[in-house]
Amino acid sequence: MNQLTVALPFALPPAELAGDLIRVLEAPALATLLSRHKRLRSSIFDSAVRALPHEVWLAGLDTGMTDSLALATGAMLGYGLQAAAQQGYWFMVQPSHLQLARTHLLLADQRGISLSEAESRALFDAARPSFEQQGGTLLYATPQLWFWRADDWASLDTATPDAAVTQNVSDWMPEGELARAGRRLQNEVQMAWHEHPVNQAREARGSAVINACWIWGGAAARTNAVPALAVAGGPDWLQALTDHTWRKASAQQLLAAPRPLIVPDLIGPAQAGEWSVWLERMQTIDQTWLAPLLQGLRSGQIDQLTLLLSDRERTQQADCSRLSLRTFWRKCNLNHLSKQG
Template sequence: MTQITLALPFALPPSELAPDLHRALELPALAALLSRTAAESRETIDTGARALPYEAWLARSLGLHDGAPTTHGASPVEQSAPLAAAVLAGFGTAPAEGHWFIVHPVHVQMARTHLTLADQRQLRLDETESRALYESARPYFEELGKPLVYGDANTWFMRADDWHGLRTASPDCVTGMNLSDWMPEGEHAIAARKLQNEIQMLWYEHPVNEARQARGLPPVNSFWLWGGATSGQPSTGPAVIAGQPWLRAICPPALRDVSLDTLLAQGGTHPMAVLGQLIEPAIAGEWASWLDHMRQLEQQWFAPLLAALHSGRVSRITLVLSHRHTSASYTTSKLAQRKFWRKPSLTKLST
């Protein structure tokens, strides 16, 4: 019988907003899936964790265990996401031996008292601009013995074998936060910061940025490093429905943006998927958009899943919901759905 696991990053809204958001939602299928369960668990992640719960879950699902937590109570260092080699392979480049990092060209902005990382999804960096910035930066990386590999406009890769152990944070962990709290840590943190400073100076008056600013776009004034991982062959990634390019890269091409029917047909006896539609609106605080996406998920995934469970097409469903500092797992079955005394409710969406 088919079992299915769906990860829904940011399906858990902030606690202060949850009551109002719940009142605006009518999701009977999701309510049934969350309320009539066979098993459930909930974990609070340390506020200093350097990977979001779904990123750490993804690393574990891929069999990438370098530093990923395997028990409750993980420390900030352990809550990590060693995804670089898997993402690089997803871009069609088999990683050579060594230790790799994901590199994103980014915009760092000044808040009132500190620097923050802007959401990379809002950067609107095209291939021509990115290639020009990449080619200008590449000699600086290579001079340090750190080869730079191009993935796409928003995603590059750096090999740094001697930087194994450098503790970095994922960009979605850092977006909007005080950057001084999230810079790389470890033996080679000073070297990483020095390289970042050199690239910032290089790009300060780069023609690409002058042209962007003339068009009212933010300059690409720095890079962000994360996801350090030693090369290896990960297990096949889950399906990905919506999400940033690095996330989609870990998914087999045939399982990108598929429907539930396609996933059940191609995903074997235990298909998994990351439903990434809620990530961007939640990080941006665009809760009207978040509500719209939740309603779409109800129609396209939750209601059909509940019907598949009742018909016997699916035997068990596990939903892995998360927010920045909370992860919750709910498993239901056809038998569990017979617990009629449990009134369907969305209260479990509260963080």
């Protein structure tokens, strides 16, 4: 079957806001696909893997496992680090900002942090001795993404940064028998960066200081290629999970060669509670992606279009076929976005 899946993380709005949001949301293609499906499945997400639903879906595509967020070596392949990825055990490391809330620390959303190449290189050089003292290697990929080889740290249970954003960060710190060693490493890096000239300059101009590093996505060595995936932008690690051709794909490209697509544009505004931005981006997704893909389904270019919608705790999957679109007696609306469970 010529089938295409589109994942829309945070397309499910909070229950208390859903009614108001869908009343003003203009997304006719989404309304058609949610109303004239052949099957609709909703479920509550088990967050025991300390990740978000769409991240578990991605891990399943990349590694075939849905009980582990083993994404680091897959992302390494996307940055040409194949030789390194074929040996050892690797984590992703992201320079981050922790901010003090009233009673706890919060991890700032990486999307809101601007970090230049020169700044990141300087912080990387300052942090590298602390990582290498643990017996591993620290590799630079982009200003917001580094990789750490730590063969003896495979048991470290980490959380994804997007799962930790807006939450009490202490609940999402690494766990397991190496948790204490992980905290010591974090503290050493924080001290190396505390009065670093990069952070002094950032503070002077009012930018968020880089006062933490988020370690996650631990993965064993691999030789297989990145999965057949299309990514519509997003953070560096996400784009690295596919090749350059599919990091800025078009709807027509997908109709010609179907593969799973993830559109991460809603994550940032939903996490920040910026619902006017969420509405604008949802409408852009409807026009840019869903409308042409719906037309492709109608014309027979693809046989089935599956929407995978989620938030932090729920998933909703709508499977649509050319035949199901003929159920004209079903009124097209967005009511399914407000349904819970």
